[in-house]
Amino acid sequence: xxxxxxxxxxxxxxxxxxxxxxxxxxxxxxxxxxxxxxxxxxxxxxxxxxxxxxxxxxxxxxxxxxxxxxxxxxxxxxxxxxxxxxxxxxxxxxxxxxxxxxxxxxxxxxxxxxxxxxxxxxxxxxxxxxxxxxxxxxxxxxxxxxxxxxxxxxxxxxxxxxxxxxxxxxxxxxxxxxxxxxxxxxxxxxxxxxxxxxxxxxxxxxxxxxxxxxxxxxxxxxxxxxxxxxxxxxxxxxxxxxxxxxxxxxxxxxxxxxxxxxxxxxxxxxxxxxxxxxxxxxxxxxxxxxxxxxxxxxxxxxxxxxxxxxxxxxxxxxxxxxxxxxxxxxxxxxxxxxxxxxxxxxxxxxxxxxxxxxxxxxxxxxxxxxxxxxxxxxxxxxxxxxxxxxxxxxxxxxxxxxxxxxxxxxxxxxxxxxxxxxxxxxxxxxxxxxxxxxxxxxxxxxxxxxxx
Numbered sequence: 382x383x384x385x386x387x388x389x390x391x392x393x394x395x396x397x398x399x400x401x402x403x404x405x406x407x408x409x410x411x412x413x414x415x416x417x418x419x420x421x422x423x424x425x426x427x428x429x430x431x432x433x434x435x436x437x438x439x440x441x442x443x444x445x446x447x448x449x450x451x452x453x454x455x456x457x458x459x460x461x462x463x464x465x466x467x468x469x470x471x472x473x474x475x476x477x478x479x480x481x482x483x484x485x486x487x488x489x490x491x492x493x494x495x496x497x498x499x500x501x502x503x504x505x506x507x508x509x510x511x512x513x514x515x516x517x518x519x520x521x522x523x524x525x526x527x528x529x530x531x532x533x534x535x536x537x538x539x540x541x542x543x544x545x546x547x548x549x550x551x552x553x554x555x556x557x558x559x560x561x562x563x564x565x566x567x568x569x570x571x572x573x574x575x576x577x578x579x580x581x582x583x584x585x586x587x588x589x590x591x592x593x594x595x596x597x598x599x600x601x602x603x604x605x606x607x608x609x610x611x612x613x614x615x616x617x618x619x620x621x622x623x624x625x626x627x628x629x630x631x632x633x634x635x636x637x638x639x640x641x642x643x644x645x646x647x648x649x650x651x652x653x654x655x656x657x658x659x660x661x662x663x664x665x666x667x668x669x670x671x672x673x674x675x676x677x678x679x680x681x682x683x684x685x686x687x688x689x690x691x692x693x694x695x696x697x698x699x700x701x702x703x704x705x706x707x708x709x710x711x712x713x714x715x716x717x718x719x720x721x722x723x724x725x726x727x728x729x730x731x732x733x734x735x736x737x738x739x740x741x742x743x744x745x746x747x748x749x750x751x752x753x754x755x756x757x758x759x760x761x762x763x764x765x766x767x768x769x770x771x772x773x774x775x776x777x778x779x780x781x782x783x784x785x786x787x788x789x790x791x792x793x794x795x796x797x798x799x800x801x802x803x804x805x806x807x808x809x810x811x812x813x814x815x816x817x818x819x820x821x822x823x824x825x826x827x828x829x830x831x832x833x
Contacts, residue, residue, distance in 0.1 A: 387783040387805050391492040391517035393452035396810035402832040403778075404788075404806035404817055406795025409824035412697070413657030413796075417648065417819065421446040421470060422641040422670060423812055427454045427495040428604055429636060431578060432611045434463045435503050436476035438633030440611075445472050445638060449811045453491030457500065460488045461512070476633055479503070479582050481554070484510035492517040492742065492811060497548060498528055498571035502579025505537035507554030516548045519783065523740055525550070528572040531564040532557070532579065535587060559585030559628070566595030568737055573624075574604040580626035581613045589624045596737045597711055599671035606669060610634055642670035643714045644813050649695045650718050650793045651823065653679045654725060659823075660687075660694035671712045678707065678719060682726060703771065704728025709735050716766070717790040720749045723769035724758045725797060736765040742784035742811070752779050752791065756798075776800030785811040792817070796825055 392399050421444040430451070433440035445451060447470065455465050455472070462482025464475040481504065490496040497520055504512050526546035529539050536558035542549045557579060566573055573595065580587035595601060598621055605615045605624075612632035616625040640663040652659035666673055666688040676695055680686045683698035703726025709716045713735045723730040738745040750762040756774035760767055774794055781788035781803055788809050795801035806829070809816040821827045 387808065388492065388517045388519060391449060392807060392810055393449040393491065395447045395452045395814055396449055396807060397814050398807035398810065398817070398829070400831050401807055401829045402804065403830040404792070404803045405828040405830070406792045406801045406803065406820065407799040407826040408796055409655065409826065411824065412655045413652055413659055413823050415658070415823050416660040416662055418663040419640045419644045419648070419661055420448070420813060421638045423448060423450055423643070424495065424600060424603060424670070425607065425638050426451045427493065427499065428574070428607050429638060430454050430458060430472070430474065431499045431503060432607060432631055433474035433476055433633065434458045435479050435582065436611055436631035436633045437478045439473060439475045440633040441635045442472045442474065443470065443637045444640070445470050446641060448814060449491055450493040450495065453489065453493050454496045457488045457490050457496060460486050476631065478630070479506060481507050481510055484554070485512070487513040487515060489515045490520070492520045494520065494523060494571060497523070497525065498569070498575040499578055501529065501539060501550065501552050502532050502537065502557070502575050503582060504552040504554060505532055505539060506557045506579050506582035508556055510554035511551065513542065513551050514549055519742060521548045524568055527565050527568060528575050531562045531572070531576055534562045535560055535583060557583035559583040559587050561588040561590065563590045563592050565593050566591045567593050568596070568740065570595050570597040570600040573601050577601070577604050577608065577615060577624065577626060581608065581629045581631065583628060586625060586627045591622050595621060597671060597713065599669055599711055603669050610636060639668055639670065640664040641812070642668055642672040646672050646675045646715050646718050647789050647793060649676055649679060650722050651796050651825070652695045653682065653684050653697045653701060653722060654793060654797050656697040656699050658694065658696045660692055662692045664693055665691050666693055672715050674712050675715045675718065681705070701726040702728070703730045706731040706733060708733050709766070713738050714786060717745060717749050717786050718793065720753065720767065720769050721790045721794050724753070724772045724774055726771055729768050729770045731768040732766040734765055743782035743787065745784065745786065748782045748784065748787055749790070752787070755779065756794070774798045778802040778804060780804045781806065781808050783808050785809045785813070789813065789816055792820060
């Protein structure tokens, strides 16, 4: 797998490690014993921002995630004339009611897959206007065709400007007619969420049919739940194979956003690896974010989990258990987290059903296979996953592929193995800019080496 060049343009004003070349991570002097709060959910933040932008009235979102993806989402909305005021982790958004104030603009969305998939339909649904959506170099390599084709079948006027099926695109505001459309869910659930969000703004009812399977049902349900909070009702069957949205108006709301279960997963992994204790005080097991299920896997591996009222606590074990196969389809963002914990288990762990993560910030299956192999761990790669065998990782200098989840996962190995050196650690700003600061607070040794 060739190296991915870091796209520093996609880093935002909320990124804090752009001048850091290497983060060296080494084990704490004693097992972790900590309580903490984690930042807001990236997935919920950008969904809520887009819905608030097309709503009637002013919304207030508390607990937003301040990361690259949410920064560029907010900047994009501002470029379209939406008034957004951010104070701490509270954002106030004056909605446009579906009529974007600035009718001609070229916007830059960074590397945010959520914005890329949620914005085009809401622009196309407008009655007038013409906009160009630009993105980072990596985002321009990530697929868009299933979404764009479906929107076009609903009447959207969208054109590819460089390569068919990929950003950049031009979206003309000519409205969405409505009707029935079929879209695959096998590559990204974000395509379905993007269609759902836009469908409420169509002239007539929209019926969405999924002919195959959805890689992550929970994220579609998350979208539907948030639409309901903004006053838009969705009809759907239990399997989410058919969904119907009638023309409706989004209404401004005051919403407290949940903590990010994906980010919490790394801290749970640290407790599991160090035989320590970590309690997340602003996250409930009742969340609809699928990555919370990672604690179930760690429990299966011998850890103790307390699912409390508004908190989750995980206590590690002296020897993690392996020797099992598992589908990570619904919580595929935690594939790399489990993969870096797996070498320390007492048997191999085989991960399945995550072929779609080859199309994320990097080819994540190929990347983690190469990195673990570089550390001396035996790994078998498959199209839809990998098997990781027990072993003792060796200290190494590791390239993060400009992928926040690669960098954050590799740092977890550093909690057990001294001298794990992560190149270009600033990519964590896509989800959690303060990640390495938080590791230091937990007692993990982190040394940051700045670029010359």
